[in-house]
Amino acid sequence: MDYIRTADALLEEMRSRSGEWDWLRRHIMPHTQADADQEENPAADNRRLHSTVACESLHVLAGAHLMYITPTGQQWFSLKSGREGNDKRSRYDEWFAKATEITHKALANSNFYTVIHQCFLDRCLTGTGCVFCDTLPDGSLNFTHIPTGTYAIAEGRNKIVDTLARLFKLTPHQAVEQFGADKLPQKIKDAWEDPKRRYTEKHQYLHLVIPRPGADFGHDLVNPLKMKWASVYLAWGSDKTVIQEGGYNEFPFLVTRFLRFGESPYGYAPGMNVKEEIKATLKLERVMDVLGEVAAFPRIMMLADQVGEIDMRAGGRTVVKQNAVSANMPREWATSGRYDVGKDRIEDKEEKIRQAYYVPMLQVISSVDRQMTATEVNAREGEKVLTFSPSMTLFVFDCNTLINRAFSVLFRQGKFPTADMPDELVVQDQGGSEDFEIKIPSVSYNGKISQAIERAQRNGGDYYIQNALAYTQATNDPSMLEIVDMRKYARFLYENSGAPMDCLLSEDKLQKLDEQRAAAAQQQTQLEAMQGAAKAGRDMAAAQQAAQS
Incomplete structure (x- = not known):
C-alpha cells in the first residue's frame, strides 16, 4: 500500500x-x-479578537461533559454480557461487574x-x-x-x-x-x-x-x-x-x-450556529470601549489660537478671550452616544451564544432563589440532561471504540479474573493454535443522562409496586405482585444506585441461600408435622383416658 x-x-x-x-x-x-508554529506572542491588536462569553460558555459545556457523561470517581459505564436471554448471563454478571471495576480503576490510575x-x-x-x-x-x-x-x-x-x-x-x-x-x-x-x-x-x-x-x-x-x-x-x-x-x-x-x-x-461545532453573533458582539464591544473612553475623556473643540492654552487637569483653569466666549469655545465635541442601547444589544447577542452552548440548561440548581423539593430537583436535573442527550448519544456511539481498546489491552495483560471467565469473550483460532481473538462485551453507560432515563424506569417500577401492594392488602390477592421478579428488580435498583458490586451476592451464593431456605422450610414443615402428630397422639390418649374414667 x-x-x-x-x-x-x-x-x-x-x-x-x-x-x-x-x-x-x-x-x-x-x-x-x-x-507549534503559530504565533506565541500575538500583537496587541490581535489580543481582543475572542469572545469571553463564548469562551466561558465553551468551558461550561465541556465541564458538563465531565459531569454528565464521564464523571470522575463514578462508574460511568458497565460491561455486560452480549448474549441476550442466555441462561449463563446471570452467572457471568459477577465477572462483568468485577471487570468493570478493574477497567475503571485502570482509567483512574x-x-x-x-x-x-x-x-x-x-x-x-x-x-x-x-x-x-x-x-x-x-x-x-x-x-x-x-x-x-x-x-x-x-x-x-x-x-x-x-x-x-x-x-x-x-x-x-x-x-x-x-x-x-x-x-x-x-x-x-x-x-x-x-x-x-x-x-x-x-x-x-x-x-x-x-x-x-x-x-x-x-x-x-x-x-x-x-x-x-x-x-x-x-x-x-x-x-x-x-x-x-x-x-x-x-x-x-x-x-x-x-x-x-x-x-x-x-x-x-455549536459555535458555528452563532458566528454572526460572536462577530457582532466583538464589534459592539469595540464600539462600546470607544464610547466609554470618550465619555471619560471627551473630545474638545477649540479655536486655532487656543492650542496649548487649554488646561485639561482636574481643577485646572483656562482663561479665554471674548471672541472665544462668543464662539462657545472650547467645548466638548462628538461625545454623544447611547451606551444603554449598545449594552442591551450586546446582552441579547451574548444570550444567544450561551443558548448555543446549552448554558441556560446547564446552570447549577443551587442558583435557584428558593428551596426545592426532591421531586423538583429530579425534574430539573432530568430537563438538563435530556436536553443534552443528543450529543451524549453520539459520544456513546463514538466512545465504544475507546472502551473496547482499553478492555482488550487489560484482557491480554491478564488483569481480569480467570475464574468463571465468560466463554463468549474468547474466540479460538480455527487452526487449533493458542492464538485467540477477543470478542468485545456490550457496554452500558451509567452517566447522569443514562441515570435520568433509568430513573424514569425506576419511578415506573416503584409506581407499579405501590399499586400492587395496595391491591394485595385490599383484596388479599397476590396476583399483581407475582408477575414481578422482585430479585431481578432489586438487582436493577442496586446496580443503578452506584453501590460497590463487591457487596452484591453472586448468583451461586443466592442459589445456595435459596437451597438453605428451602431446606429450612422443609425441616420446619417436618417439625410442625411431627409436633402435630405428637399433639394428636396426646389428645387421643387424653380422650381415651377420660372415656375409661
Missing part, C-alpha cells in the same frame, strides 16, 4: 475544513493551538480524565475531539490528546472512524528514543549528534493507522505486520520515509463528534 499518497490525500481533505476551525479558535479560545477534558474542549470548540490510547513501558494505560487540525480521519461503512493520520513533532532525542537511530533520515541523525540541536530542534512526523486487508487472527504475540490495523510512522520532512511499521488489534483512537452534519466524518 502507498502509505504516503494515502496520508497526503487524508490531510488534504482535512485542510479544507481547517479554515472554520481556525476561526473558532481565534474568536472563542485563541490559546488552543493546533500547531492513568491520565485519562485529564486528557478527556482536553478532548471535550476540542469536541465543543471545533466539533471533533480525539484521544490516542496506548500503554506505557510498565503496561499501564496512557492517553494522548490529539488537537484538531493535526489529524485527518476516514470512516468505515458503519460510520465508525477506522482510519487516522496525525502529524506531530519530536526532538532528535525523542525520535531516537522512540524509533532508534538506524531508520531515521540523515539530517535527523546529524541533529541528534549535535548537542546544541539534540533537545531543541524539532522535526515533523506522521502516524498513519489504517485497516489492513486480510489481517491474521490472533493476539499481541502474532506478528504486528499482520494485525488488523496497520501502524506506520513516517518522517514527514522533505524526504518522506517510513521509519517504523507495526500494527494494532483494535483501533487505538477515540474520535468523537459533537454533532454529525452531512457526509463529512468531522463533527459540527
Whole structure:
C-alpha cells in the first residue's frame, strides 16, 4: 500500500475544513493551538479578537461533559454480557461487574480524565475531539490528546472512524528514543549528534493507522505486520520515509463528534450556529470601549489660537478671550452616544451564544432563589440532561471504540479474573493454535443522562409496586405482585444506585441461600408435622383416658 499518497490525500481533505476551525479558535479560545508554529506572542491588536462569553460558555459545556457523561470517581459505564436471554448471563454478571471495576480503576490510575477534558474542549470548540490510547513501558494505560487540525480521519461503512493520520513533532532525542537511530533520515541523525540541536530542534512526523486487508487472527504475540490495523510512522520532512511499521488489534483512537452534519466524518461545532453573533458582539464591544473612553475623556473643540492654552487637569483653569466666549469655545465635541442601547444589544447577542452552548440548561440548581423539593430537583436535573442527550448519544456511539481498546489491552495483560471467565469473550483460532481473538462485551453507560432515563424506569417500577401492594392488602390477592421478579428488580435498583458490586451476592451464593431456605422450610414443615402428630397422639390418649374414667 502507498502509505504516503494515502496520508497526503487524508490531510488534504482535512485542510479544507481547517479554515472554520481556525476561526473558532481565534474568536472563542485563541490559546488552543493546533500547531507549534503559530504565533506565541500575538500583537496587541490581535489580543481582543475572542469572545469571553463564548469562551466561558465553551468551558461550561465541556465541564458538563465531565459531569454528565464521564464523571470522575463514578462508574460511568458497565460491561455486560452480549448474549441476550442466555441462561449463563446471570452467572457471568459477577465477572462483568468485577471487570468493570478493574477497567475503571485502570482509567483512574492513568491520565485519562485529564486528557478527556482536553478532548471535550476540542469536541465543543471545533466539533471533533480525539484521544490516542496506548500503554506505557510498565503496561499501564496512557492517553494522548490529539488537537484538531493535526489529524485527518476516514470512516468505515458503519460510520465508525477506522482510519487516522496525525502529524506531530519530536526532538532528535525523542525520535531516537522512540524509533532508534538506524531508520531515521540523515539530517535527523546529524541533529541528534549535535548537542546544541539534540533537545531543541524539532522535526515533523506522521502516524498513519489504517485497516489492513486480510489481517491474521490472533493476539499481541502474532506478528504486528499482520494485525488488523496497520501502524506506520513516517518522517514527514522533505524526504518522506517510513521509519517504523507495526500494527494494532483494535483501533487505538477515540474520535468523537459533537454533532454529525452531512457526509463529512468531522463533527459540527455549536459555535458555528452563532458566528454572526460572536462577530457582532466583538464589534459592539469595540464600539462600546470607544464610547466609554470618550465619555471619560471627551473630545474638545477649540479655536486655532487656543492650542496649548487649554488646561485639561482636574481643577485646572483656562482663561479665554471674548471672541472665544462668543464662539462657545472650547467645548466638548462628538461625545454623544447611547451606551444603554449598545449594552442591551450586546446582552441579547451574548444570550444567544450561551443558548448555543446549552448554558441556560446547564446552570447549577443551587442558583435557584428558593428551596426545592426532591421531586423538583429530579425534574430539573432530568430537563438538563435530556436536553443534552443528543450529543451524549453520539459520544456513546463514538466512545465504544475507546472502551473496547482499553478492555482488550487489560484482557491480554491478564488483569481480569480467570475464574468463571465468560466463554463468549474468547474466540479460538480455527487452526487449533493458542492464538485467540477477543470478542468485545456490550457496554452500558451509567452517566447522569443514562441515570435520568433509568430513573424514569425506576419511578415506573416503584409506581407499579405501590399499586400492587395496595391491591394485595385490599383484596388479599397476590396476583399483581407475582408477575414481578422482585430479585431481578432489586438487582436493577442496586446496580443503578452506584453501590460497590463487591457487596452484591453472586448468583451461586443466592442459589445456595435459596437451597438453605428451602431446606429450612422443609425441616420446619417436618417439625410442625411431627409436633402435630405428637399433639394428636396426646389428645387421643387424653380422650381415651377420660372415656375409661
